[in-house]
Amino acid sequence: MILTMGEALERMSQRVYENKKSIKQDDVQRRNEFVDVYGSEFYRDGDANAPARFYISVSKDMIYYLRFQFKLIISPFISTTSGGTSPVVVSVNDTSLSVSGSTITPNPHKHTTNAHTHNLISGITQTPVTASDFKVSVEGIDITPYLAAQQGGWISGEGVWPSLDLDKNYDILEVISNMRAEGRTAEAELIERVGYKPVEISASAPFACTLSLYLKYSHPCR
Secondary structure (H helix, E strand, C coil), rough: CCCCHHHHHHHHHHHHHHHHHHHHHHHHHCEEEEEEEEEEEEEECCCCCCCCCEEEECCCCEEEEEEEHHHHECCCCCECCCCEEEECCCCCCCCCCEEECCCCCCCCCCCCCCCCCCCEEEEEEEECCCCCCCEECCCCEEEEHHHHHHCCCCCCCCCECCCCCCCCCCEEEHHHHHHHHHHCCCHHHHHHHHCCEEEEEEECCCCEEEEEEEEEEECCCC
């Protein structure tokens, strides 16, 4: 079939249009991407009255979780001074007294001291971990029993919990699944919702805590 000049130009114009349309669709096509946080560490201090509080940010574009786990590293509480003071010599100004009969002169009498300061001794002080009764909550919901059941034991002092093994972590997705199985759906949904998510660790005495986060979720590319 022999095309006329007009037909050939029309087909060429149609092909150019289709190519441009295809390129435009490729440019605006939205594909899923991933947030993948692997072993990112966050440090806080805590005790019974002031829990160690961490915030985990999850994008509102999150489609679903692929991983939500963490380790807890419990270590001695650290202060930045040794707690002592440097020695200071304090002198009291002399005041003479004289007695005339039953009268003491001057009366009343005053003693003054020279101005002085006490300087803290700089240094690092570590307070050993004596804490017990560790508790973990997410979004204000106590999940301690669920985490303790995962590894067959619970935090009892200084160390890396649940294990130094990279494949053994506290799994929040497993907690959510077990909550749903027990009918605690509303609490499970609160834990897995997107946003700025608070995680709190408390214990009976001061301690330092590092949360090592393993978080992965998909979200649409913008």
